[in-house]
Amino acid sequence: MKKIGFIGYGSMSSMLVSKMLQHQTLKEEQIYIYSRSQHEGVSRFKNCHPAVTLTSTADELAANCDVVFICVKPFDVKEVVKGIAPRLTSVKHVISIAAGVTTEQLARLISAPVSKLMPSVTSEVDAGVSLVVHHEQVTEQQKEALTQMLEAFSLVKVIHEQDLDAATNLTGSSPAYFSAICETFVEATLSKSQLRATDAYEMVLEALLGTAQLLKQKQMTFAETIDRVATKGGITEEGVNILQAHLPPAFDELVTRTLDKYTAFQKQVDMQ
Numbered sequence: 001m002k003k004i005g006f007i008g009y010g011s012m013s014s015m016l017v018s019k020m021l022q023h024q025t026l027k028e029e030q031i032y033i034y035s036r037s038q039h040e041g042v043s044r045f046k047n048c049h050p051a052v053t054l055t056s057t058a059d060e061l062a063a064n065c066d067v068v069f070i071c072v073k074p075f076d077v078k079e080v081v082k083g084i085a086p087r088l089t090s091v092k093h094v095i096s097i098a099a100g101v102t103t104e105q106l107a108r109l110i111s112a113p114v115s116k117l118m119p120s121v122t123s124e125v126d127a128g129v130s131l132v133v134h135h136e137q138v139t140e141q142q143k144e145a146l147t148q149m150l151e152a153f154s155l156v157k158v159i160h161e162q163d164l165d166a167a168t169n170l171t172g173s174s175p176a177y178f179s180a181i182c183e184t185f186v187e188a189t190l191s192k193s194q195l196r197a198t199d200a201y202e203m204v205l206e207a208l209l210g211t212a213q214l215l216k217q218k219q220m221t222f223a224e225t226i227d228r229v230a231t232k233g234g235i236t237e238e239g240v241n242i243l244q245a246h247l248p249p250a251f252d253e254l255v256t257r258t259l260d261k262y263t264a265f266q267k268q269v270d271m272q
């Protein structure tokens with residue numbers, strides 16, 4: 001039975017561990033966690049899952065585990081990985097979830113094969129995409145094992161690293177974008193109506209959920225959905241025209257600026 005370790009017990013790693021346990025893709029006995037601060041969340045988790053091992057150091061975790069997930073913030077990754085590099089031998093598998101740190105940057109520091117995982121907060125409700133990139137040394141067995149850990153609660157997409165940042169915009173980051181759009185939509189509506197904020201929120205939420213279900217279950221395209229709702233010369237078409245006129249420059253800027261920021265992160269990591 002392989003031992004799977006998680007360095008960092010924050011928002012993302014706690015979600016991944018809980019989901020893997022909930023869907024029984026991992027057993028408690030297999031799981032090792034190193035959390036720098038022994039915060040309340042860690043103790044609560046250990047109380048619920050007594051067979052999980054909490055290690056006192058990252059080194060102890062790396063020495064014991066076959067697979068090591070690095071779940072710290074981007075600018076903490078190098079320090080953590082350098083500290084345990086002697087333990088990360090070629091038989092292990094290291095999986096980093098940090099945005100803006102490439103597999104190539106990690107492969108320069110350690111002998112273990114490296115993969116990168118971009119999870120999505122939507123996997124908390126068994127939805128969303130887990131983006132995966134494998135560096136060249138990762139074996140077929142290691143690739144398959146990682147997919148099995150993730151596919152119970154997400155759609156796993158293995159892609160090339162050159163597309164990872166663009167794809168992360170569409171997956172891990174998009175819940176924030178969709179929420180920003182809906183918030184603006186609701187605020188504009190409230191400013192021109194007597195609706196209660198809670199009602200407006202519920203209306204847009206149900207519409208969003210229904211749209212996603214329609215697109216998925218009926219396999220409709222975005223264009224078909226627009227055609228279905230916005231009849232020619234009608235009122236909704238007026239709204240769609242406004243969005244189609246104003247959104248392309250906004251999204252063009254969003255994609256350009258976020259991709260530039262990923263590049264800046266990578267350069268900063270290189271300089272560390």
Ligand SMILES: NC(=O)c1ccc[n+]([C@@H]2O[C@H](COP(=O)([O-])OP(=O)(O)OC[C@H]3O[C@@H](n4cnc5c(N)ncnc54)[C@H](OP(=O)(O)O)[C@@H]3O)[C@@H](O)[C@H]2O)c1
Pocket residue numbers: 007008009010011012013034035036037039058071072073074076079080097098099118119120121172
């Ligand atoms: N949030 C998302 O939607 C999302 C999506 C995809 C990928 N990611 C990536 O996931 C990573 C973690 O994000 P998060 O949202 O989970 O952050 P978070 O909640 O702040 O968790 C980060 C964890 O890293 C630990 N840590 C920091 N430095 C450490 C060190 N030197 N040694 C050991 N542990 C250390 C922190 O421990 P302390 O409690 O002691 O500070 C904390 O538990 C980031 O790199 C991010 O790019 C996030």
